[in-house]
Amino acid sequence: MTFQFDVYKPLTEESAISLLKKLHFFAEDEHVTCREIGDGNLNLVFQMSTQGSTKKWIVKQALPYAKVVGESWPLTLKRAKIESEALLQFAKFTPHLVPEVLYSNETLALTIMEDLSHLSIARTGLIKGDSYPNLGKDIGTFLAHILFKTSDLGLSPTEKKEKAQQFSNPELCKITEDLVFTDPFFDHDTNDFEPELSEKVEQLWKEDELKLEVAKLKRLFLTNGDALIHGDLHTGSIFASEHETKIIDPEFAFYGPFGFDLGHFIANLLFNALRRPPAQTELFGFIHDTWETFSSVFTSLWKEDKNNPFLQVNGYLDYTLRTVWQDALGFAGCEMIRRTIGLAHVADLDTIEESELRIRTKEIALDIGRSLILNRVEIKNVQDLHEFYIENNEFLGNNARTV
């Protein structure tokens, strides 16, 4: 069977095998097992292996549409190129924290990468109560490197502007602009929440002070090209085990604000803390590890630099770290609200079976999200955040100590 490289067509299990043989990932006469394991909403994902060999590959191919909760709309195939190029970019700094990319093809909108099926999706594992002792440290290391090294701190202004062009990603950004920053704060038909939450949601929609802060955060997202960010760094975009962490799916990558990824990661750890009150200390430990590692690695990179005279100016590093933290809290707040009442939800909350508990937990998620947005300047550090979490969350009755 001949394989056409010059025209886009969704792969089948058969044509995926044919492609990988053509590309010499497998020998022509090898018996290859291939399974499509994607959810079919955005991408095809083929897992391929041969018996009696360690060779295992993932072929991820973008579909020309997105499906979410029954709706379907066309979506650029360019996201496959963004994803593979972002993974390659991240691999330059932290190769141990992303899957290895072995091949990519822009026309076919596909990437061949290492198989990570020995790991679990962190969200799923966390809900089950799996232990990820390196998770916080690894995400902190990852963020410190990508934020420093792809920004004007780590690149010449010309290189940085070239990269910002390379990673221009208007269609995927539009999804975030609408679904994270806009629709959940107005009565929009993409929103999705239980009728029991209506009263609280309508209160949010009436609150101009909150919406003003969201407008500022949305403006940051729209205009502030600090660094190449992942763009969708929730716990479902992380494969993990006790020993390993791998960040996947950077289809939303673009030049955006420093605090965005950190904020989304924190929000998703908070969802898990709401889901599992007894694990609160552990989850705040992750947030603590993330921030401590991020700030210490970022500080080292900053201090190593000898070319940029502003990096020697007293107070500039502190100012930068404070900005990252404050903006991250604001973005975390938006993420908490939109994952509770917007189009795309999180399993941490949605799979709480007992209905009253689920509603009550979602109300707390909304309260915390709202307060993070409004109080992001006052919450100075992880300890403040934890105290503040406990105050907003007396219902769940945690007696866990703050970190």
Added chain:
Amino acid sequence: MTFQFDVYKPLTEESAISLLKKLHFFAEDEHVTCREIGDGNLNLVFQMSTQGSTKKWIVKQALPYAKVVGESWPLTLKRAKIESEALLQFAKFTPHLVPEVLYSNETLALTIMEDLSHLSIARTGLIKGDSYPNLGKDIGTFLAHILFKTSDLGLSPTEKKEKAQQFSNPELCKITEDLVFTDPFFDHDTNDFEPELSEKVEQLWKEDELKLEVAKLKRLFLTNGDALIHGDLHTGSIFASEHETKIIDPEFAFYGPFGFDLGHFIANLLFNALRRPPAQTELFGFIHDTWETFSSVFTSLWKEDKNNPFLQVNGYLDYTLRTVWQDALGFAGCEMIRRTIGLAHVADLDTIEESELRIRTKEIALDIGRSLILNRVEIKNVQDLHEFYIENNEFLGNNARTV
């Protein structure tokens, strides 16, 4: 003589005539007068006309280098394309405030536009004491339109990102990054100032608090792609008469922060106020007109919009205007410092003949620049700015009333 359109070559007066005949700006048999009137540092500028006709054209061609104060370095020809496209873009909103572009050619790095020799360069006119009753209002109108209509306020996020790519201008931005935001704040060999200023300059260089604020402003310039800005809106980039205002030379145009152009314009009016103490009231009148017109036109455009739900949120317009104003004051401060001690100076100060007065005026310019950077949050409006100017400037002994 045949004219080659497909290869860059600097024009001569003769080949410029040949080109415009070829393009039917003049008939083959017309007697055309052509004069090169550029300063030869960055561009060739040919003024062309025929006797007994009103036909008069300007041909502006970029040279592949820049010369400033005897130094020469290579500089992208792409700036000619940026300039003509920016003029065309601005003409969509305020055609009466920019020269009409009739032809442009990327390969030849040239633009043919209407001749404006009936007007004067505003800086030169202001130094002479000419009257420009519309200057403030016109610049305010211009800025309101370009900032609103090229930003995420006036464009869809996708259109805006496309335009930001079109106007990516790393080489010219680098000049501003170095000469405005970096070199003047450190002991750099591009700096240029009288030995009498050394002590004061060395004090500036030691002041970490100041340099921290400059670092924040530089970061805004590097990362904040609010709108298509002119990028070099000083009084030498404006042709004016009693009745007309024309903004020229947007070679530095790119997607930058809202407050940048306004700040540069204000700084250059302040230089003129320092040069001509008796005209202080008139010059603050221009600043007043600029801000009042800017904010009222910007507010009208904002209120006309019915698509963006955030524009209805109480406080967002005020926040946006406040941000523009504050950032503008900071940028004005950087411009005042760099035009006094950096590579490129202004005639308003440099042509003060009496040496002691010149030095003293430059010291005041540095004081005002420094204080604008440090106090940009406290100075809430034009009246505050005027009071503050008088406080910093008792030496020049003005008794002009505040506006």
